[in-house]
Amino acid sequence: MLEVNHLSKDYLTPQGPLRILSDISLALSRGQAAAVMGPSGSGKSTLLHILGALDFPTAGTVTLDGRNPFQLRERELAAFRNKDVGFVFQGHCLLPQCSVIENVLTPTLVAKRNGDAAARARSLLEQVGLAERLHHRPAELSGGEKQRVALARAMVMKPLLLLCDEPTGNLDRDSAEVVASLLLELHRKQETILIVVTHSAELAARFPVRFNLVGRRLE
Numbered sequence: 489m490l491e492v493n494h495l496s497k498d499y500l501t502p503q504g505p506l507r508i509l510s511d512i513s514l515a516l517s518r519g520q521a522a523a524v525m526g527p528s529g530s531g532k533s534t535l536l537h538i539l540g541a542l543d544f545p546t547a548g549t550v551t552l553d554g555r556n557p558f559q560l561r562e563r564e565l566a567a568f569r570n571k572d573v574g575f576v577f578q579g580h581c582l583l584p585q586c587s588v589i590e591n592v593l594t595p596t597l598v599a600k601r602n603g604d605a606a607a608r609a610r611s612l613l614e615q616v617g618l619a620e621r622l623h624h625r626p627a628e629l630s631g632g633e634k635q636r637v638a639l640a641r642a643m644v645m646k647p648l649l650l651l652c653d654e655p656t657g658n659l660d661r662d663s664a665e666v667v668a669s670l671l672l673e674l675h676r677k678q679e680t681i682l683i684v685v686t687h688s689a690e691l692a693a694r695f696p697v698r699f700n701l702v703g704r705r706l707e
Contacts (some may be wrong), residue, residue, distance in 0.1 A: 489513070489515065489517050489518065489551075489552075489553065489681075490502070490514075490515065490516045490517075490523070490539070490550075490552050490649060490681050491514075491515050491549075491550070491551045492512055492513055492514045492515070492539070492549070492550050493513050493548055493549045493550070493589075494511050494512070494513055494547065494548040494549070495509060495511070495512040495538065495545050495547070495548030495549070495550065496509055496510050496511060496512070496545065496546050496547040496548055497509040497515070497531070497534055497535075497536075497538060497543070497545055497546050498546045502555060505525060506550045507704055508531045508534050508631075508704065509531045509534060509535055509538075509545075509704055510703075510704040510705055511548075511705060512535065512548065512705065512706045513548075513615060513706070514685070514699070514706060515616070515647060516542040516658075516681050516697070517630060517681070518648065518677040518679050518680070518681055519676075519681070520681060520682070520696070520697060521672065521675055521681075521683075521684075521695050521696060521697065522682070522683050522684070522687075522688070522695055522696075522697035522698065522702055523656075523683075523684050523686055523691065523692035523695035523697070523698045523699070524536075524683060524698075524699045524700075524706075525682070525685075525686060525687065525689070525698065525699070525700050525701070526700055526701035526702055527702070528651050528687075529596065530701045530702060531701055532653075532685040532701050533651070533653055535683060535685075535701065535706075536651050536653050536683065536685050537572040537690065538550065539649070539651060539675075540569065540573045540575060540649070540651045541558065541565060541568060541569055541573065542569070544558055545558070551635070552568075552572060552648060552649055553572070553648055554623055555568070557569075562565050565636075566598075569647065570595055570598055570691075571582075571645050571647070572647055572648050573580075573647050573648075573649045573651065574641075574642035574645065574647035574648075574649070574651070574680070575642055575651050575652075575653075576639055576642045576650070576651070576652040576653070576655045577638070577652075577653050577654075578653055578654035578655065578657040578658055579658065580626070580631075580634040580635050580637065580638040582626040582634055582636065582637060582641075583626075583637065584625065584626050584627060585625075587622065587623045587624065587625060587672060588613065588618060588621050588622050588623065588624050588625075588626075588629070588637050589606075589609050589610065589613065589622040589623065591626070591637055591638045591641055592609040592612065592613060592637060592641045592644055593605055593606065593609050593644065594641060595641060595644055595645050596609075596644060597643065603627045606645065608644055609644055610622065610638065612640035612643055612649055612674075613637070613640050613673065615640075615670070615673075615677075616636040616637075616639060616640050616670050616674075617636065617666075617670075618633060618636055618637065618640070621633065630663070631658060631660075631663060632659050632663030632664075632667060634664055635655060635656075635659060635663075635667050636667060636670060638668075639655075639667065639670060639671060640675065643674055643678065643680075647680060648680060649680065649681045649683070650675060650680045650681070650682045650683070651683050651684075652682070652683070652684040652685065652686075652687050653670065654685060654686055654687065655667060655668075655671060655684060655686075656668055656686070656688060656691055657687065657688075664691070668691050668694060671684070672694065686699075695704075
């Protein structure tokens with residue numbers, strides 16, 4: 489389970505603290521999926537970064553499966569991000585010099601146990617329709633195909649929590665539909681906790697749980 493209790497985030501500015509998030513609380517169980525909407529600059533990406541332990545809250549707690557990542561030592565925190573959390577960003581963030589399968593395998597390189605990683609990577613790429621593209625470079629792929637690679641990469645470590653920041657934001661309508669369907673399908677198969685930040689009302693409508701981030705608060 490993911491539990492967020494009274495989370496707030498301030499950034500220091502020359503004029504003093506700037507409040508970005510205020511008293512955010514939510515709870516999602518394994519297998520649940522939620523969309524977070526809100527205007528630009530409302531703090532959606534900041535919230536996602538804190539949930540994924542890429543940024544620290546000013547106040548409040550975040551626990552995933554009973555663990556508070558912000559109480560972990562640096563090495564344990566890195567392992568937590570690598571194993572328990574998967575990320576998909578608006579830009580695919582693929583390594584241009586690496587092949588499709590090498591990109592998917594990137595998170596497994598720092599894991600101690602990755603004996604079946606190659607087979608799992610191939611399976612995921614087959615599930616997202618890229619079985620024939622394993623050895624292509626990102627420059628040889630369409631935008632939708634690149635995002636499907638990013639999705640497979642995010643799932644290769646079997647994360648408990650999958651966080652997506654505008655995963656269809658750079659895609660045309662047809663490609664966005666394909667990526668959204670694959671995202672939800674993989675989420676159901678692996679029973680992850682899925683949170684997607686999006687401006688797309690069409691994408692958000694496909695999620696059983698929906699939040700709006702307005703005035704620094706979650707509604």
